[in-house]
Amino acid sequence: MSSRTREELQQVTVLFCGDSGDGMQLSGTQLSTTSAVYGNDVSTLPDYPPEIRAPAGSLAGVSAFQVHFAGHKIHTPGDNPDVLVAMNPASLRVNLPRLKPGGVVISDRDMFSERNLAKADYATNPLDDPALGSTYCLHPVPISSLTLKALEAVDLKHTAKRRCKNFFALGLVYWLYARPLEQSLAWISNKFAGHPLVAEANRRALQAGYHYGETSEAFAVQWSVPRAPVEAGSYRMINGNEAMALGLVTAARLAQKALVYSSYPITPASEVLHHLSRWKHLDVRSIQAEDEIAAMGSTIGAAYGGAFAVTGTSGPGVCLKSEAINLAIMLELPLVIFNVQRGGPSTGLPTKTEQADLLQALFGRNGESPIPVLAPDSPADCFAVAIEAFRIAVRHTTPVFILSEGYLANSSEPWRIPSLHDIPTIEVQHPVEARGFQPYSRDASTLARPWLLPGTPGMEYRMGGLEKHPGSGSVSYAPQDHEAMCRLRADKVQRVAAFLPEIEVNGPEQAALLVLGWGGSYGAVATAVQRTQDKGLAVAHVHLRHLNPFPSELGEILSRYDRVLIPELNDGQLALLIRARYLVDTVSFSKLQGQPFTITEIETRIEELLS
């Protein structure tokens, strides 16, 4: 054993895949937590099948989980995996194309029966295919039978024992990357505290997998990945949906307000509803509306009543909310709408990611209906963006749009747990002095109108979706009032820019190329720019968190670069806005595949442009 080499790697990507019932999500999360606790930086991405429970062994039923861990800061779950753990033929067929050339395949040989091969459209067993063996480093391991053998002494049914094979596979990966077992052992004991036999079985399977790595001659090298330099603090893994939910409830707490969340379930946003409906002890009032229109309507009602009100959905739901969003714009009420974008148009690719709802957020309503738009740049960033959205909403009495993405929603990364005291509170004022009161009067700096609550004596007033007299807010069809109100609503949203932090430019102040990105492609773009900068290329990176209004200095910054490359998971939507606003001849890099950008894709494009 000790004769094996031990090599150090800066980063590794492992993809666990198997049938929906194979527990691959669990293996993946265990590896990521273990790596994070060990001190690596980590980023993960699950890939669920679109079907609830597809037939066992079928291609449609493949479930996967990708873990990227490294000895330095990373921003993506990795492009192509170094290691593929494939628990059955179907998962091998689906995911092998993604493996790096020369990558490691660990497969449960026991599952490559003729029946299973047929279900995966394999005429012959790929594990016996010499071509495969020469391209990749193949390890057909009889995982199922080895697991059963390891659990011989445990008094459990056969099927229960088989269910432990994901821990065997995990153990083997742990050995490969010299991971400590403690975290997972503790997790198992804790999780199955009520089922000591199950706990015992899983512990044994994990250890058996680890020992198999150690004893089997098949594995010639053991790798280690060093700790990454990480800011001190408490950490946990978090995905975008949970970070969004936590950010929303935090915003409400920062203002001492109830949070009303009204939503209609839709993939990939439903999880936020599931989280928030569990947090009633924090005065979260969650509503499952009868549809998205009702969700938006009740959000308006709650904001009118003075709650921190928010609704979440995905693209098709935004279509349905759009009429009522316009009402919120007319009523100038502070509230938040988030869209976890998925592949469109129409039902499209409901479980896949995209960034193609930007123009919808900006323009998807009748009339001139300006609204601030923000986009988080990583899963954990959803937390910060949720808080900022409410800050803007309250400061300017306006609905605010957040554009999240399916990729951010599902991907996980370590999150430094904040201390509530470090986050500035959100100041809220509700006028109570009736004298001289005007419902549509303006704060000179923010152009907010007063957030006046029903229940306040002496200030009873009426308002609605009809155009208003600026000031009194009463219905007005007068031409100049409409002009004035349209300009006011537009100016108010523009005022948000005055409160934005300065744009960070990553790289030279002036150069041949600027890469301008937004949303969840941050990680891939930042890494690709870093890599090309390391290669000596004259490229800088700006990431836009604020899509409307743009930060004031953006135009000036753009003018300092010869070319501006805009990578987007759409057909050039940010590019359209940038071109229209700054008359800059941008270069679009558009991808519409339901998949996030890989680092390599961006890197290659940068190099092409600079060669």
Added chain:
Amino acid sequence: MSSRTREELQQVTVLFCGDSGDGMQLSGTQLSTTSAVYGNDVSTLPDYPPEIRAPAGSLAGVSAFQVHFAGHKIHTPGDNPDVLVAMNPASLRVNLPRLKPGGVVISDRDMFSERNLAKADYATNPLDDPALGSTYCLHPVPISSLTLKALEAVDLKHTAKRRCKNFFALGLVYWLYARPLEQSLAWISNKFAGHPLVAEANRRALQAGYHYGETSEAFAVQWSVPRAPVEAGSYRMINGNEAMALGLVTAARLAQKALVYSSYPITPASEVLHHLSRWKHLDVRSIQAEDEIAAMGSTIGAAYGGAFAVTGTSGPGVCLKSEAINLAIMLELPLVIFNVQRGGPSTGLPTKTEQADLLQALFGRNGESPIPVLAPDSPADCFAVAIEAFRIAVRHTTPVFILSEGYLANSSEPWRIPSLHDIPTIEVQHPVEARGFQPYSRDASTLARPWLLPGTPGMEYRMGGLEKHPGSGSVSYAPQDHEAMCRLRADKVQRVAAFLPEIEVNGPEQAALLVLGWGGSYGAVATAVQRTQDKGLAVAHVHLRHLNPFPSELGEILSRYDRVLIPELNDGQLALLIRARYLVDTVSFSKLQGQPFTITEIETRIEELLS
């Protein structure tokens, strides 16, 4: 009498206004028909009160009708009226500000009682105000009592007689502009054929008004407006909504198809439903749906079934339709959606006009969802655009958007009645040959897919809103299929450009200024450009009927002018598209007042830019 001068004018604008019950719409239409029949060019615009029946004499109850007639081709109902017929104090208060300095006011002195003055917020009688008398040419005529007197011999009730005063006023205007009475006399006899006494009363009132002009010393000048050179043919007055309805049914007839119109009532589009529901003899099947979503859904169902299917609404309704429009885009079905734009956002100014739903038409849906967009340039042009929309829809199997406007919907102009034989038929094909059939195969030139009808034996297939395999159309989550389908859908819409007529440039091929307009502002822009050209300014005019895709040569044309002025009843929506697409530094002229552009506004702006 013959001592009075007779002068010739090139054009005149008359505004009739009064209480809702005063019959001003009728006076207006009579003057416009009479003028048109006489040989003038004519353009009219009614202005109804937003209330159904506001209290008599109130400011809210004022109803108006503007008639512009001329001895040359005209394109708008006129900027400011030359003559104001104001039947009561409220209508004078509301409309006097619009009258040209020095213009003529004809007012029913009998209605200026204290009570009526109070209702109109007049402290004193404006007809006695010397200031007013010096600014305008005031004619306080006791219209009510003169009418009653003229009808003394007619055996009708007092109230019935009073109702004839609109014809007295009309008669007076007829005298002022030397209009013949025949057309109106005939109309009265025809209209009130069943009520000879009423007919008699109205005829007498009309003649009394005419004679009053002739006898009264008050009127020193009689004007005449010569005939305009007009293309030979049969004509009628038509407003945009009726032209739209006629265009839609004509399109269906041109293809020998049933027309299914499904809509939910909304101002200013409801009238189209009213028209079409009367035309069942032409196999028009009109559906009043439970809401706009249902209207869109049933339109899709009807198009799927092979009918010519169309839905109409206004901005808020488009919000509601947007999710289903995306389904139509995914299903690639030929159908038409029209939006009679009104002031927004939200309920906004429901009875006023605007052009602020352009970006909504283009981008108001989740995902990349390309759709062709057309806009009529005049009331009668709605007819042609409706037919063209169906032509494009069928040729490319795509939903098509028409952006009409409240102004076009309500405004009337003479329409040269076409002969059905002169309009090319619309070719429709439904494949019936099952062999080798693929529901998402493509026509090489148009990129249309086959419009395959249920009921066709042997070709049963399924489709939906999920992403598809190009060709078979079956559900596909494959990254490359999504990319391919997104590009296909976009390319298909771009293909429309290959079938467009060349852009007409009105004016110099190269110059200091190009005015680029769209939609209903055509008339004001064309006239303003003409006037400034007449003054020798170097300005040209291009009007866009196709907003998506743009005609191929547009970029090249734009590049030939130093500056491009884009007047729009929005905050620069076409400008945004032009800037993004062609990187041209456009000059926006944005107006958001619920009112169309006046010629003078555009003229002034052109002169400012060229001075």
Added chain:
Amino acid sequence: MNTVPEDIKLTRKDFVSDQDVRWCPGCGNNAILAQMQKMLPELGVPREKIVMISGIGCSSRFPYYMNTYGVHSIHGRAPTLAMGLKCARPELQVWVITGDGDGLAIGGNHFSHALRRNVDINILLFNNQVYGLTKGQYSPTSPLGAKTQSSPDGSIENPVNTIGVAIGSEASFIARTVDVFQKHMSGVLKRAAEHRGAALVEIAQNCIIFNDGAWAHLSDPDKRLENVLYLEHGKPMRFGKKGEKGIRLNGFTPEVVEVAEVGEDQLLVHDERASEPTLAYFLSRMGPPHFPTPLGVFRAIDKPVYSELLMQQVRTAQAQRPPDLDALFRQGETWVVS
């Protein structure tokens, strides 16, 4: 319920806003407005605690004329705003004002779900059997064959019955009254205000412009007593000029009988609190030409109230678990980097 401090006595005038009423002269809406302004002071609820939320339609201009808080929202969606408001501020008294188009066409789903959930709001549906504001198209309550702007050859749509829809939606309070029946309306509105949970009142409203006389069989003083059956809890169902007629049950079918002939004890007795809504449903089917139209409270039962249950769950959770955001942050596995 919030009561006004003794020294504040509200009057009708306190509920009149400064806006000119812009309905057509003679429109039934005017009468409803007057009754509402008269009834509200009797509730003893401070004006600022009352919110009127409407959709779009002639009827939906109602909030502008009430000197309470008010929102004139968008077409059909008023119940959704009301629900959100009630979840944020359970202490407010929230009224929804809607029309037959607003509430039963485009807004039918929200109407139905608000009733089903039993959100504690009061919905007044002004039924004029026509779209007033958009100038005279038929509505979901217009009779089959109605000739309107959009149905020149007669409507081909079978109508619904507002009360029937409410019963299908499991409403806990259902009533009907008529625009011009001042006292009756006042009593019904008050009952609605006092009901715990969602209360629906259908108000037969005359649109003098586009559908004049649609309810003449009820409102006409000459026909009224023959055509109206006033429902009173626990009372036998009698009607007619002198109460000489009554309703008897025959299986599931109503029969009109002469009370003198059959005796009062043969008559059906109204029970608005019946645990099952079958009686209310049965009553909802009665109307012209063979039966009188029931007015009053069809149904008024106790049922779990959405807005109350929500706040109960919040309070229970708060009692059981400290409002510790930090603990929430730390859910799942955490680790420390030092």
Added chain:
Amino acid sequence: MNTVPEDIKLTRKDFVSDQDVRWCPGCGNNAILAQMQKMLPELGVPREKIVMISGIGCSSRFPYYMNTYGVHSIHGRAPTLAMGLKCARPELQVWVITGDGDGLAIGGNHFSHALRRNVDINILLFNNQVYGLTKGQYSPTSPLGAKTQSSPDGSIENPVNTIGVAIGSEASFIARTVDVFQKHMSGVLKRAAEHRGAALVEIAQNCIIFNDGAWAHLSDPDKRLENVLYLEHGKPMRFGKKGEKGIRLNGFTPEVVEVAEVGEDQLLVHDERASEPTLAYFLSRMGPPHFPTPLGVFRAIDKPVYSELLMQQVRTAQAQRPPDLDALFRQGETWVVS
């Protein structure tokens, strides 16, 4: 109705599409699919004349598995597409496939209006009392207190009853069956297909993943006979292992009686053709714990059919007025310029 030429005999297999069925193994949808494929050949309608239109949900994947024409549309809107299609092509047989979320939550309004209008379509509502596709939230038919992904502390929403909603919507054909009752379902589906006008069939469907056993009291072979009341037109209402129990009417309240004790003539007799839906409504209220659940046809009446009336108006207009477009162009005043 279109019948197949004698020489074409369709079989179950003709209705099986080439798509792999991707519902969870054991899902009730599989049984419904099988019955539908078995029943359709019996109708004698050519395959190409049949169109399946669905919304979104597990249930709504149904059309993919049927070798007929099919559209998998968007969430809740299938009835609207069906209506448009039927107006364009009255000769097609159009089925709507929907779920309790698709049909009663987001799509509740269209569901209700399609039934009200009596468009000639057949709506199958697969009721599993849960949102399957989005992984287990409660639906409008989930019981109060249901613990689901979105109601961890128990749902606070009072449910609706599908049959009650359909009655409130004035449906002309209403039936209920259970996913695993093969013959019963087949009979009910056939009746629905043959009905003129809108037919609603509620199918109790088991979601084995998120709501297993919701209908166990009906489907469990041991309990079935005690818990199910099979409705048969003109027959007294009997149930129980040997039909020993029956339903008797007491005012508006049902009573379970022993037939042997009271005699069969005391039992309520089913009348699916009753002109008023009160009996159907009464039946819709019956269910556990005190009463059996009625299955079968609650109501089947003749009523004006929207799609037929529309075509009648078109034909009448065509008969009365020549299809002269030129005359239309020339409506109103015209003049000639030469």
